[in-house]
Amino acid sequence: MKTLPPIAAALALMLLVAAPAFAGGDWNDAGVKWMPYKEGIAEAKKKDKPVCLIVYTDWCPHCTNYSGVFHDPKVVEMSKNFVMIRLNGDQEKDLSKQFAVDGGYIPRTLFLSPDGKVDPAIHAQGRDKFMYFYDEKNPASVLAGMEEAKKKFD
Secondary structure, X not given: OOOOOHHHHHHHHHHHHHOOOOOXXXXXXXXXXXXXXXXXXXXXXXXXXXXXXXXXXXXXXXXXXXXXXXXXXXHHHHHOOOEEEEEEOOOOHHHHHHOOOXXXXXXXXEEEOOOOOEOOOOOOOOOOXXXXXXXXXXXXXXXXXXXXXXXXXX
């Protein structure tokens, strides 16, 4: 195995350190109004809006893939009908456990009523296991869940 000369190794390390990192993915903070859990639940009650809650972690490759779905213009537009909450499962373990309806896998997307209660009937289609794991690369999957939640809570 070849090793890099010291200067090349140093430059490679500098590039890695200088590159922007999207821990857990780029969730389109500019297009989607993400809120922390407590503030989001309060907002949902105040504005009588349903919640789209996503449990993710920074290290999860599926979460990184899924984050890209939130750049889709239809998802961005639909997100305006919800209070959007992103919950880091590693940083908020107790809350993450509270929302482990059918297991602690990630990412999980749950839809909550405006009073903050999970509606277990709204889940990804065609799944017997990991029912709240929407297709990480196809916006149509989460859009179907959003449509169902919007109809139910309107």
